[in-house]
Amino acid sequence: MVSDKQIKIIKSLKHKKNRIKYNLFVAEGDKTILELILAGYNIHSLYSINSQIEGVKNSVDQLSKSELNKISNLSNPKNSLAVFEIPKSKNINYNKLVIGLDNISDPGNLGTIIRLCDWFGIEDLICSFDTVDCYNPKVIQASMGSISRINITYLDLQNTIESNALKTYGTYMQGDSIYETDEIKKGLVLFGNEANGINPNLSKFIDRKLSIPRFGKLKKTESLNVANALSIVLSENARKSTEK
Amino acid sequence: MVSDKQIKIIKSLKHKKNRIKYNLFVAEGDKTILELILAGYNIHSLYSINSQIEGVKNSVDQLSKSELNKISNLSNPKNSLAVFEIPKSKNINYNKLVIGLDNISDPGNLGTIIRLCDWFGIEDLICSFDTVDCYNPKVIQASMGSISRINITYLDLQNTIESNALKTYGTYMQGDSIYETDEIKKGLVLFGNEANGINPNLSKFIDRKLSIPRFGKLKKTESLNVANALSIVLSENARKSTEK
Numbered sequence: 001m002v003s004d005k006q007i008k009i010i011k012s013l014k015h016k017k018n019r020i021k022y023n024l025f026v027a028e029g030d031k032t033i034l035e036l037i038l039a040g041y042n043i044h045s046l047y048s049i050n051s052q053i054e055g056v057k058n059s060v061d062q063l064s065k066s067e068l069n070k071i072s073n074l075s076n077p078k079n080s081l082a083v084f085e086i087p088k089s090k091n092i093n094y095n096k097l098v099i100g101l102d103n104i105s106d107p108g109n110l111g112t113i114i115r116l117c118d119w120f121g122i123e124d125l126i127c128s129f130d131t132v133d134c135y136n137p138k139v140i141q142a143s144m145g146s147i148s149r150i151n152i153t154y155l156d157l158q159n160t161i162e163s164n165a166l167k168t169y170g171t172y173m174q175g176d177s178i179y180e181t182d183e184i185k186k187g188l189v190l191f192g193n194e195a196n197g198i199n200p201n202l203s204k205f206i207d208r209k210l211s212i213p214r215f216g217k218l219k220k221t222e223s224l225n226v227a228n229a230l231s232i233v234l235s236e237n238a239r240k241s242t243e244k
Numbered sequence: 245m246v247s248d249k250q251i252k253i254i255k256s257l258k259h260k261k262n263r264i265k266y267n268l269f270v271a272e273g274d275k276t277i278l279e280l281i282l283a284g285y286n287i288h289s290l291y292s293i294n295s296q297i298e299g300v301k302n303s304v305d306q307l308s309k310s311e312l313n314k315i316s317n318l319s320n321p322k323n324s325l326a327v328f329e330i331p332k333s334k335n336i337n338y339n340k341l342v343i344g345l346d347n348i349s350d351p352g353n354l355g356t357i358i359r360l361c362d363w364f365g366i367e368d369l370i371c372s373f374d375t376v377d378c379y380n381p382k383v384i385q386a387s388m389g390s391i392s393r394i395n396i397t398y399l400d401l402q403n404t405i406e407s408n409a410l411k412t413y414g415t416y417m418q419g420d421s422i423y424e425t426d427e428i429k430k431g432l433v434l435f436g437n438e439a440n441g442i443n444p445n446l447s448k449f450i451d452r453k454l455s456i457p458r459f460g461k462l463k464k465t466e467s468l469n470v471a472n473a474l475s476i477v478l479s480e481n482a483r484k485s486t487e488k
Contacts, residue, residue, distance in 0.1 A: 031466075035464075112469055112472065115465060115466075115468070115469070116468070116472060118460065118462075118464070118465040119456075119458055119459070119460075119465040119468060120458075120459045120460065121458075121459035121460025121461070122460075123460075144466050145464075145466065146465055146466075149460075149462055149464065149465075179483045179486055212363075212479065213482070213486070214363055214364075214365075215363070215364045215365035215482050215485075216362065216363075216364065216365025216366075216367075216393075217365070218393055220279075220362070220389075220393065221359060221362040221363040221388075221390055221393075222275075222359075222388050222389065222390075224359070224360070224363060224475070225356055225359070225471075227469075227472060228356065228360060228471060228472060228475040231468070231472040231475050231476050232475050232476060232479040235456065235476040235479065235480065236479065236480075236483065238457070238459050239423045239480065241459075242423055242457070
């Protein structure tokens with residue numbers, strides 16, 4: 001049973017201002033919910049069409065399918081929905097490779113990027129303030145539980161680079177081939193907005209421009225999607241780490 | 245000016261059966277239209293809110309914004325829309341690396357995969373019959389013109405592998421690390437459905453299973469999105485081709 005007041009609050013959490021107001025966010029689906037609980041996220045409320053969720057000890061508010069549909073953000077609602085407290089970001093470990101995102105606007109892209117960071121063992125992701133909120137329901141769903149394993153911090157990128165004197169790499173259409181540069185063991189690698197790339201204001205902080213070479217006869221491909229570019233850069237760096 | 249009959253036909257082309265019936269497909273936006281024309285696609289009709297499209301010699305049916313919106317498939321229509329004849333597939337060059345897709349269902353994924361093939365110089369893409377149609381409007385838009393440079397053929401994968409005696413690689417969660425295998429200069433590399441991977445019926449035709457290693461402490465990431473996996477595999481193979 002979910003009250004009208006609860007429905008109103010849960011639905012309101014699709015807007016960032018309400019997530020900030022209540023310090024809460026929504027995750028849907030048994031698997032994602034279980035992963036967030038196992039990662040230590042504090043649960044605020046938990047709803048399911050079943051009497052319990054496998055692996056989850058917390059008590060469940062059992063709802064009918066139509067009640068669950070009322071609070072879901074998905075066009076094809078899953079069997080369960082949970083409201084979690086937004087955790088505080090942890091300290092960033094600048095002694096490792098850190099990924100920085102400048103104004104990534106598509107929630108699906110951010111979710112995929114979080115999943116890729118998780119796959120390649122990246123622990124810290126820094127997002128510019130104008131990057132889409134990582135507690136946006138679409139990001140949560142696209143990250144498929146990986147958000148529980150990545151420390152995501154929203155910061156002013158320029159200020160962060162300056163105050164930590166970070167060696168900073170940027171990904172561009174023109175730059176040093178990622179196949180010919182050394183492994184990046186420490187520093188910040190920046191990826192820019194889907195349409196406009198890295199903000200020109202940040203250019204003066206870029207120590208090295210990196211690029212992914214194009215192949216084939218024509219070399220006319222417009223650009224790579226930012227999540228694809230990130231997957232290639234992280235894979236290549238991880239590969240280098242395995243070289244003897 | 246676009247007649248009601250034309251509107252009806254153009255709108256009907258969002259369905260595959262009508263694209264087959266008329267042998268036509270729709271592309272939107274000056275850039276994509278120009279690339280398809282330059283690549284030699286035969287134009288059936290061309291509409292724009294402007295009197296001409298830069299770089300395009302073909303005459304334009306000038307429409308008002310609201311008329312163009314009526315025939316567009318996009319939630320944010322662009323300035324132009326063209327109807328093209330569906331070209332015949334060319335012969336497949338099996339002496340190079342060919343990509344095979346088994347039951348890729350998401351049009352955005354297929355569009356991104358076409359763009360990645362273009363970036364990495366892949367010329368031939370083979371799709372199983374149950375893969376989403378490459379002339380689906382969402383695929384055309386996501387491929388951003390790259391579809392004009394990739395030869396896409398819908399075939400029965402099993403039959404194709406057998407009748408051409410293709411050396412076949414498959415991408416799996418478990419397999420030989422792509423970082424430790426040699427460059428694939430010739431053969432078919434298969435990528436499977438977003439949720440279910442490569443159809444088990446095809447397993448016996450796989451000569452070598454490939455996988456992308458996971459990194460980090462936990463290694464709990466569920467999987468990689470198929471377009472990200474393809475971007476990593478193509479990048480790694482292209483990198484090997486640059487090694488001396």
